[in-house]
Amino acid sequence: MASLRPAEVRARGVLIPTVVSIPSIDTDEELRRHVRSLSGVDAVGLESRVAKLGTRSLKLSTKMTAIDLAISMVDLTTLEGADTPGRVSSLCAKARRPDPTDAVVPHVAAVCVYPDLVALAGRALADTSVAVASVATAFPSGRASLGVKLHDVAEAIDAGADEIDMVIDRGAFLAGRWGQVFDEIVAVKAACGDAHLKVILETGELVTYDNVKRASWIAMLAGADFIKTSTGKVGVNATLPVALVMLEAVRDFAELSGRVTGVKVAGGIRGTKDALRYLVLVNETVGDAWLSPEYFRFGASSLLNDLLMQRRKQLSGVYPRPDEFSGD
Amino acid sequence: MSERLEVNKTFKLVVKGAFVRSESGRSYEVRDAAGGFLANVAQASRKDLRDAVVAARAAQGAWWDASAYNRGQVLYRWAEMAESRRDELVDLVGAVEGHKKKDALGHVGRAIDRIVWYAGWTDKVAQVLGGANPVAGPFFNFSQPGPCGVVGVIAPQESSLEGFVNCVAAPLCVGNAVVAVASEQRPTPALALAEMSVTSDFPPGVLNVLSGFGAELMGQLASHGDVDGIDLSGSGDAADELARVAADSIKRVYRERSNDVENPLRRLRTFVETTTVWHTIGQ
Numbered sequence: 001m002a003s004l005r006p007a008e009v010r011a012r013g014v015l016i017p018t019v020v021s022i023p024s025i026d027t028d029e030e031l032r033r034h035v036r037s038l039s040g041v042d043a044v045g046l047e048s049r050v051a052k053l054g055t056r057s058l059k060l061s062t063k064m065t066a067i068d069l070a071i072s073m074v075d076l077t078t079l080e081g082a083d084t085p086g087r088v089s090s091l092c093a094k095a096r097r098p099d100p101t102d103a104v105v106p107h108v109a110a111v112c113v114y115p116d117l118v119a120l121a122g123r124a125l126a127d128t129s130v131a132v133a134s135v136a137t138a139f140p141s142g143r144a145s146l147g148v149k150l151h152d153v154a155e156a157i158d159a160g161a162d163e164i165d166m167v168i169d170r171g172a173f174l175a176g177r178w179g180q181v182f183d184e185i186v187a188v189k190a191a192c193g194d195a196h197l198k199v200i201l202e203t204g205e206l207v208t209y210d211n212v213k214r215a216s217w218i219a220m221l222a223g224a225d226f227i228k229t230s231t232g233k234v235g236v237n238a239t240l241p242v243a244l245v246m247l248e249a250v251r252d253f254a255e256l257s258g259r260v261t262g263v264k265v266a267g268g269i270r271g272t273k274d275a276l277r278y279l280v281l282v283n284e285t286v287g288d289a290w291l292s293p294e295y296f297r298f299g300a301s302s303l304l305n306d307l308l309m310q311r312r313k314q315l316s317g318v319y320p321r322p323d324e325f326s327g328d
Numbered sequence: 329m330s331e332r333l334e335v336n337k338t339f340k341l342v343v344k345g346a347f348v349r350s351e352s353g354r355s356y357e358v359r360d361a362a363g364g365f366l367a368n369v370a371q372a373s374r375k376d377l378r379d380a381v382v383a384a385r386a387a388q389g390a391w392w393d394a395s396a397y398n399r400g401q402v403l404y405r406w407a408e409m410a411e412s413r414r415d416e417l418v419d420l421v422g423a424v425e426g427h428k429k430k431d432a433l434g435h436v437g438r439a440i441d442r443i444v445w446y447a448g449w450t451d452k453v454a455q456v457l458g459g460a461n462p463v464a465g466p467f468f469n470f471s472q473p474g475p476c477g478v479v480g481v482i483a484p485q486e487s488s489l490e491g492f493v494n495c496v497a498a499p500l501c502v503g504n505a506v507v508a509v510a511s512e513q514r515p516t517p518a519l520a521l522a523e524m525s526v527t528s529d530f531p532p533g534v535l536n537v538l539s540g541f542g543a544e545l546m547g548q549l550a551s552h553g554d555v556d557g558i559d560l561s562g563s564g565d566a567a568d569e570l571a572r573v574a575a576d577s578i579k580r581v582y583r584e585r586s587n588d589v590e591n592p593l594r595r596l597r598t599f600v601e602t603t604t605v606w607h608t609i610g611q
Binding site: 317318319320321322324 | 378381385548551552553554576577
């Protein structure tokens with residue numbers, strides 16, 4: 001995946017410096033000092049800003065453009081114990097051509113599966129530009145030794161994964177062992193090689209907005225290509241306020257370092273309306289440079305069908321039947 | 329001492345067992361038969377209609393999974409609720425239709441009795457509309473009536489309560505979920521009866537009632553891909569065009585016939601889907 005050169009990237013109109021200067025973090029003390037120096041999140045202001053942006057409504061051609069953009073940003077995901085090769089194959093078919101009756105509909109960004117199904121997905125998507133993403137590092141709990149996690153990553157990479165979705169060790173983070181979280185991300189990033197690394201913060205378990213901000217910075221300082229909200233396996237998944245905290249962190253990090261980090265929101269996003277609210281948030285927070293599958297993703301499964309349904313509604317004026325679109 | 333101000337009621341939509349204003353924020357005035365102000369009612373938009381269809385689709389499975397006996401109990405409960413608030417319904421029907429109290433009482437009484445009548449039908453539909461078929465071979469062959477799914481109702485414009493009950497109770501009794509558009513100029517009795525349905529053990533979403541302008545809502549209801557049947561009783565001159573639009577999604581369509589002695593079973597039968605099952609004998 002080609003990255004934008006920093007000079008081409010603007011965050012809310014501010015040109016990001018062309019000199020890349022990522023703060024060097026060599027010791028636990030440096031990391032601690034850096035993360036502690038972050039300002040606190042104003043929760044009331046944050047939520048009121050989200051509420052205000054949530055009232056924006058996209059109409060007509062803007063809505064069509066946004067729906068197509070959202071489709072192209074979907075990481076079509078199946079992470080179930082009951083996943084079968086057949087299910088993954090049909091998911092891949094859907095990923096390359098979401099609406100079989102309309103060739104204009106863009107393909108999705110990636111298919112996201114467990115490591116043992118990566119090779120299968122890779123074969124099914126060989127002649128397309130749909131990426132294969134794999135969760136790894138003892139997903140979803142992250143409760144395994146570093147050696148096991150790295151082995152998990154290596155297997156996914158060997159099987160041909162283009163992107164790795166790792167989970168951070170929330171237990172270590174909440175116990176204050178930030179250095180351990182940082183070191184693990186650095187190690188996994190090294191194991192990824194050319195593959196893109198998405199770091200799942202599991203914001204539903206981080207309790208406070210301040211923690212989300214700290215975890216975002218730790219992940220970015222450690223070299224994450226993407227920061228991702230959730231695994232989709234806990235009670236609280238992606239929410240708009242949390243996404244805003246992460247987008248602001250990404251913006252601030254880009255202004256400081258010149259490096260552009262992507263954001264992936266995952267879990268619980270089922271409707272077109274929700275997806276468009278996230279796009280508004282992206283546009284208003286980090287700017288339209290992030291409005292591309294390269295820097296913003298939706299981790300979802302049922303969202304795609306709703307996007308397709310709304311798309312057809314926009315074109316025909318008639319509400320279609322949900323079962324006109326394939327299930328998985 | 330100052331005179332007490334009346335507390336006037338604004339009628340809201342009934343969607344998914346809740347009372348909601350239109351997402352558009354609009355409302356309109358309902359006038360009595362003499363032209364005086366009666367009440368404000370919510371004016372549903374096509375998005376309210378869309379939400380109501382989603383609610384109906386989600387609720388329909390649970391409604392059909394309930395036993396026929398239980399569906400009958402729930403419908404009967406609805407009649408009980410209406411009976412206990414009969415005076416309110418009499419006032420509302422009298423006001424919008426311009427009847428004397430005695431006539432209004434007759435209309436309301438017949439409406440409530442019709443609910444009870446359909447409550448009785450719930451566990452008799454299978455015997456009357458289904459049955460065992462004789463076939464030439466070692467098989468049992470059964471025809472089983474079931475619901476067609478989500479039914480849209482455009483309620484009669486003149487008969488604000490009786491007509492409404494006839495249209496919604498029939499599809500409900502065979503296990504369908506209903507999205508009804510009440511009479512445009514006389515919606516208040518139907519909205520009041522819909523309120524009573526919320527305290528009658530219906531799964532939320534089985535009966536959704538909207539008030540609003542027919543021109544805005546009827547076409548959307550007829551064309552909606554996720555609506556399986558439509559009752560065009562209150563659509564007037566638009567019925568031909570709506571029936572044509574409904575054909576795109578292969579809906580079952582009920583239309584009132586001129587010179588037709590009304591047969592309530594025809595309406596019930598329209599919204600029934602019959603499944604035929606073969607089973608080998610002796611295994």
